[in-house]
Structures are given as C-alpha cells and as structure tokens.
Amino acid sequence: MTDKPTLLVLAAGIGSRYGGNKQIDGFGPSGETILEYSIFDAIRTGFGKVVFIVRQEILEIAKEKFLPKLEGKIEVDWVIQSLDSFVPAELKQADRVKPFGTAHAVLCAKDAIKEPFAVINADDFYGKEAFEVLGRFLSTEVRPDLHAMVGYAIQNVLSENGTVSRGVCETNEKGQLIGMTERTSIAREGDKIVSKGENEVLEIAENTPVSMNFWGFHQDVFADIEKMWNEFLPANLNNLKSEFYIPTVANNLIKSGEAAFEILEGGKTWFGVTYTEDKPVVIEALKKLHDAGDYPEELWG
Template identity: 70%
Template structure:
C-alpha cells in the first residue's frame, strides 16, 4: 500500500497576521511552521507533500522549500485561485479570495489518489498528531471512514485576540456527530466564552475542537466533487461564501455515508493568528529544539 500524502493548505491571505505567515520564519534557523509539520510527517511515514498555494507566492514557496526537501519526500505544488474549478457563468467579480478549505482540497484532486492528511500551514500540530494520522491512513483505511485529530479547546486559544474554532459533538465511540463553526472565542477571566449577538456564551474547556487536522480516504475527493456544483450554484452570488471541509464531513455523517473518527493525537498546538502571536511561537519552537524534540538543524 502506498504511503499517505500530506496536503498543506498554504493559500490563505493572512489578513489578521498582516503578511505571508506560511513562509515567515519562526524556528532558531528561520524555519517556517510548515517545515516542522513536514519533518514530522516524514519521520512518521508520509511519502508525499502537496502544497496548495496562491499564484502570487508560488515561486517564493518553491525557492524556500524545494532545496530543503529534495531527496527526502516527493513534492507537488497546486494552485488555488478564484476561478479554480469555477465555470465561467459562476465567476463573481466581487469575490476577492477563493472558496475555502474544501475548495482547496478539490484543487489537489489530480495529484492525490492515495489516503491523505490535510493541515493548515500556520499551525504547529506536534509529532504525535502525525503519528496517529499515519497509522490511521496506512492501515487499510476504508472509503466510509475518515479521521480528525482532536484538540481540547482550552489548548488552542490565542492570548492576543479571539479565534474561530470548529466545536465538535461526539458519540460514545469518539466519532464526530457534527461540528459547529464558532467565532469570537476567547478567555473571560477563568471562563472560555464566545460572543453571539452581544451575549457571552460559556464553552467547555475540554470540548473537542478542530484545528483542521484531518485524514481522508481518497473517496473524500468524490464527496467534495458531489457537493461542489450544488454549493457553487447556490452561493456564487455571495462574494464571502466559503466551502469548508466540515461542511462536507457533516453532510457525509448526516447522510450515514461515512464516519469520522476523532484521534487522540492533539497533545501540542500553537499557531499564528495575530502578529503578536509570533514571539510565543518562536519561544515554543526554541524550547522544543533545546529539549531534543527536533535536531539543531531540521534538514542537515
């Protein structure tokens, strides 16, 4: 059986960060966050990495990553643009960014035919997450069973502003029943709350949150294709509409077409939503190097 593939979503605009955080340096030697994910993927058994990028940063991404990854893992680059897989009659001149995470996965369908994981470029997930993903995807994963690495909500907040997270509902088998995209989540004293219509609603600190760390059988591509045309038809007039991975996952679950298993690999997470998050990420990575979790230089 072929090794699983890692699909890295690196086409985001980084509006709250104020720059291309996908290629910004955070490690002791200027390593990007993506490099740690790829390093962990290689050492846990992944055989290919696919970058989803915008055309504007394609050449810069290639220059940054190809020399480091040559001979270590197969690499592909795929573009996500405003008109990717969008028929001309559905083009909206008011739209300023692509259609979101499920649309990004759709853009990679021609280069991924094997089980695959999906991650964000600007999130650090930890080696344990890639270990459980690799095990799941390498052990004869079935067309009707996918997975997601879960993280406790209390461990995936920012000290520098509110965040959006997919809050998961699970059953006794630790499978996903549904996910609600929840915005404006932050700490309020010793509580975690979300602001909805001006009212603070308390959330459980141990609630399972999605950090967009998924594992899929290739059949998930077919499910995205099946839903994409209908989504586009119903939403192309809204320039801010987005086609999310959880939208597809929720549909498969509700239609009893597939299950999504929550994997207990979410031990360590940090990421950059805001510019002020950067010093904490730099400090966390420095500590991991000092503790021996990563070598002094990732690629030598």
C-alpha cells in the same frame, strides 16, 4: 503512486489578520517556518509525499523557500488554488476577491492525490504525536466510509492576543464526530472560555475537542467534495463572501450516513500564528522543543 499517505498543505490563505505571508515567515532557531516542522514530522512518521496548495502569486517564493530543503527527502507537488478553480464560466463571480475556503482548496488537489491523505494548515504546529496517530490511521484503518480528524482540547488552542475561530465538535458515545459548529469569536474571559455570537454568549468546557484543521481522508472523498461543491456554487452565486469549508463536508457526510469520522487523540501540542503578537510565543515554544531534543539543532542539517 505511493502506498504511503500524502500530506496536503493548505498554504493559499492571505494571512490578513497576521499582516503578511505567515506561511513563509521564519520562527525556528535557524529561521524555519512552522510548516517545516509539520513536514519534518510527516517524513519521520511515514508520509511519502507533500502537496502544497498555494496562490499563483506566492508559488515561486514558496518553491524557493521549501524545495532546496526537501529535495531527496520526500516527493513534492504543487497545486494552485484560484478563484477560477473548478468554477464553470457561467458561475464565475466577477467581483469576488475572497478565496472559496478550505474544502475548495482540497478539491483543487483532486488530480494530484491518489492515496489516503492528511490535510493541515501551513501556519499551525501540530506536534509529532498527531502525525503518528493520523499516519497510522491512514495506513491501516481509513476506508471510503471512514475518515478522521485529530482533536485538540479547546483550552490548549487559544490565543492570548485576540479571539480565534475554531470548529467545536460534538461526539457520540464512541468518541466519533457527529457534528461541528464553526465558532468565530472564542476567547478566555477570567476562568471561562466563551464564544460570542451575534445573539448569544456560549460557555465552552475546557476539554471540548475542536478541529485545528488536521484531517485524514480516504481519496474517494474527492468525489463527495466535488458533488457538494457543484451544489454550493449556484446556491451562493450572489454571496461574494461565501466559503466552502471542510467541516461542512464532514457534517454533510455524517448527516447523510455516507461516512463516519473518528476523533483521534493525538493532539497534545499545538501553537499557531493568527496575530503578529503570537510570533514571539511561537519562537519560544519551538526553542523549548529544540532544547528538549524533540527536534535536531538544525531541522534539515
């Protein structure tokens, strides 16, 4: 067990909108994946271990891609997320194809993590500042009843190539998270940012904090997640598209009074790939960061 925080990487997503395994696609000047920048930032801000959550079918590809670069730099572990993970035989959905979602992915890492940990998406760039503030929180402030997320202003996390899904945050006077609504169709229209639902069009203020799935948890949260998962499964037995999300876990903990969530203001720079058209934008953004000296010419050189 390390006394440093662990980085948990959600890399099991299918990447259907992007059209392939974007988790292992190259974007940096030397073909680096977006994920490599997150791991690089985690290492230099004090994280001691990285745990990858992957599907069985991409496990060997991911190991070949990442292990040679990370050997000797940080402890590495691998966890498989499958449709059978943490699902009792009597609750299995024979026709299910869709993964169970981000909170289920986190639960799959229960036996691999015994210390405070951060959760990230494999295909999002979060920036060094975000790792610094969350690493500091996980090392000094986190408690079983106090977790955190890094907030990003909605205006900085849109795509020019289509709508995006974001967890839109509500905050209290202390700046803590009091609730989050997953909005699945957000885009800029003229000088406004709007979310379109089935029966509503909602305008969202430019500086509204949203979740980009960069969370910080005390390890005791696994017990809370497993309890909620055991309630979710039977309740959604006939819904083959139901998903168990991290924001659902956060909302439940906040509403029950079992835990609070700090919103940390480290989200200065974000970019990601939702659509294939996003790729050149990300390549250019990374090139600028290298040119500015934020990253060495070769990340692992």
